[in-house]
Amino acid sequence: xxxxxxxxxxxxxxxxxxxxxxxxxxxxxxxxxxxxxxxxxxxxxxxxxxxxxxxxxxxxxxxxxxxxxxxxxxxxxxxxxxxxxxxxxxxxxxxxxxxxxxxxxxxxxxxxxxxxxxxxxxxxxxxxxxxxxxxxxxxxxxxxxxxxxxxxxxxxxxxxxxxxxxxxxxxxxxxxxxxxxxxxxxxxxxxxxxxxxxxxxxxxxxxxxxxxxxxxxxxxxxxxxxxxxxxxxxxxxxxxxxxxxxxxxxxxxxxxxxxxxxxxxxxxxxxxxxxxxxxxxxxxxxxxxxxxxxxxxxxxxxxxxxxxxxxxxxxxxxxxxxxxxxxxxxxxxxxxxxxxxxxxxxxxxxxxxxxxxxxxxxxxxxxxxxxxxxxxxxxxxxxxxxxxxxxxxxxxxxxxxxxxxxxxxxxxxxxxxxxxxxxxxxxxxxxxxxxxxxxxxxxxxxxxxxxxxxxxxxxxxxxxxxxxxxxxxxxxxxxxxxxxxxxxxxxxxxxxxxxxxxxxxxxxxxxxxxxxxxxxxxxxxxxxxxxxxxxxxxxxxxxxxxxxxxxxxxxxxxxxxxxxxxxxxxxxxxxxxxxxxxxxxxxxxxxxxxxxxxxxxxxxxxxxxxxxxxxxxxxxxxxxxxxxxxxxxxxxxxxxxxxxx
Numbered sequence: 001x002x003x004x005x006x007x008x009x010x011x012x013x014x015x016x017x018x019x020x021x022x023x024x025x026x027x028x029x030x031x032x033x034x035x036x037x038x039x040x041x042x043x044x045x046x047x048x049x050x051x052x053x054x055x056x057x058x059x060x061x062x063x064x065x066x067x068x069x070x071x072x073x074x075x076x077x078x079x080x081x082x083x084x085x086x087x088x089x090x091x092x093x094x095x096x097x098x099x100x101x102x103x104x105x106x107x108x109x110x111x112x113x114x115x116x117x118x119x120x121x122x123x124x125x126x127x128x129x130x131x132x133x134x135x136x137x138x139x140x141x142x143x144x145x146x147x148x149x150x151x152x153x154x155x156x157x158x159x160x161x162x163x164x165x166x167x168x169x170x171x172x173x174x175x176x177x178x179x180x181x182x183x184x185x186x187x188x189x190x191x192x193x194x195x196x197x198x199x200x201x202x203x204x205x206x207x208x209x210x211x212x213x214x215x216x217x218x219x220x221x222x223x224x225x226x227x228x229x230x231x232x233x234x235x236x237x238x239x240x241x242x243x244x245x246x247x248x249x250x251x252x253x254x255x256x257x258x259x260x261x262x263x264x265x266x267x268x269x270x271x272x273x274x275x276x277x278x279x280x281x282x283x284x285x286x287x288x289x290x291x292x293x294x295x296x297x298x299x300x301x302x303x304x305x306x307x308x309x310x311x312x313x314x315x316x317x318x319x320x321x322x323x324x325x326x327x328x329x330x331x332x333x334x335x336x337x338x339x340x341x342x343x344x345x346x347x348x349x350x351x352x353x354x355x356x357x358x359x360x361x362x363x364x365x366x367x368x369x370x371x372x373x374x375x376x377x378x379x380x381x382x383x384x385x386x387x388x389x390x391x392x393x394x395x396x397x398x399x400x401x402x403x404x405x406x407x408x409x410x411x412x413x414x415x416x417x418x419x420x421x422x423x424x425x426x427x428x429x430x431x432x433x434x435x436x437x438x439x440x441x442x443x444x445x446x447x448x449x450x451x452x453x454x455x456x457x458x459x460x461x462x463x464x465x466x467x468x469x470x471x472x473x474x475x476x477x478x479x480x481x482x483x484x485x486x487x488x489x490x491x492x493x494x495x496x497x498x499x500x501x502x503x504x505x506x507x508x509x510x511x512x513x514x515x516x517x518x519x520x521x522x523x524x525x526x527x528x529x530x531x532x533x534x535x536x537x538x539x540x541x542x543x544x545x546x547x548x549x550x551x552x553x554x555x556x557x558x559x560x561x562x563x564x565x566x567x568x569x570x571x572x573x574x575x576x577x578x579x580x581x582x583x584x585x586x587x588x589x590x591x592x593x594x595x596x597x598x599x600x601x602x603x604x605x606x607x608x609x610x611x612x613x614x615x616x617x618x619x620x621x622x623x624x625x626x627x628x629x630x631x632x633x634x635x636x637x638x639x640x641x642x643x644x645x
Contacts, residue, residue, distance in 0.1 A: 005197065008196075013049065016041060079203075094160070095239045158180065175213035179209075250316060251344060254364075275328070277293070279320075280320060288312070349377045387440060407627035409620060410633070483513050483515050488530055491526050564596070566597060
């Protein structure tokens, strides 16, 4: 048919070629979704070329009927395949192949239109039911089947997107859904106005939208290693758990990566990361593992195997372990890696996604390096992992139900031979998970910001206790309350705490605030302002965990500290003369600076006698009492201070 314009087709071809080339230049060739997208682009390019050739021949009234027929049938078949391929692309984004495989009937319904149309296209050469070219290109009586079956797959897209909408972000849903109105509009226009060849251009625009909105390499590919990055790992594994898809994860953490980075520098360390990534790719290719490989961060890699390939996990893990344990000559340096490798069957061994990420973050810090491959079932503390993966919800529930408790651990004065103070400690016994470790609790609370609410709760509970008649009857001097790094950096801390003290009429000398050595290492104006403001009001400060390695002596001297608490790691019964020499000199130095000393972690009479001999000021530890609830603490002090210890 003369008069047709190929302008839209040429524009579509240029756009598709740019997209296709950029795809390879950006190395977007890994993963089922990427490979399907490449196939769709290839089919679209073929369809566009066929259409340009067919229309050019039509406009020239070509007598080469065989060539004309080939061009038209090539265009129609290739263009038609875009619809079922787009549906497969949607399935790949939701990663629900295994669910389709379970439904033979559904597979038949989805495949049948393609098979029928291929038969119709083949038969068309004899019956001309779709189109003919003998007297110029003309549509046949069954041409409408192309539109009907295409519409069928578009409806399948809508149903599938809606069914699995929880597996797709809003951006992805909008991007893949945009194909539907764009495609339908173009199809209607070209059906009503055959001379307006807009379908291929509309398809190219749809692919561009998907490329920009969904298949963006910067979102999924790590720049240095060219492996899929942490965000891709999160999305893929979340989806696997949601779909109840069984996978095997080979978790690889380079235990000494931070040390290596400090040794060789950032640039060389990133080169080493790429070298490790290349080794993982080579092993995966050589052993036909077909694993998806990810680089998360900080020397952490993951290899995820699906379906039948899971049986190769042990062989691949062993090969990775052997390869990474070999000394690596990198930029003239002999690098010795410490690869911590864990094999995890998910969800059989690690039942939730949160548990997987929580365990994988730091297992190389919690277990000694043996050089052997670990199995999740052997090393995983399910209760601890369950708590860590749900700790945010546990904290929120405790805050909502006001179920935190404040315990007190007595502090003994050597000079007065009685208990003169106590340290207030937060405790939580969750109704579902039981006792929650304070370490897990504080770390999570600092991360999610609830530490400020928890800190205020503890401080107000302590102030309420100090204001009570039973506390006044005990004759204690003060209560120590811990401050975390996050609390000290809060600009409202001083004002908030002073208001609470005013509310309960608590005197400044009745409060001692503890900061850790870690906090003391921060040279922050907000922290300094808080400490100075509270010190001016008469509140004293103590330095907790002294000796854990964070202190800068000059920084420590500049802080308004009254008490230094020796870390319990120094309190032992080994009688190591070096440790005791260090302690004796440390005690003397602290006393020369006119500060008092609390020794934490004292558990035996022998330890007590040693620190009494050193002329320390206060003793805290299980020898006297573990942290106990307020009522038990009151009873303990009433009894203990009437007897000599």
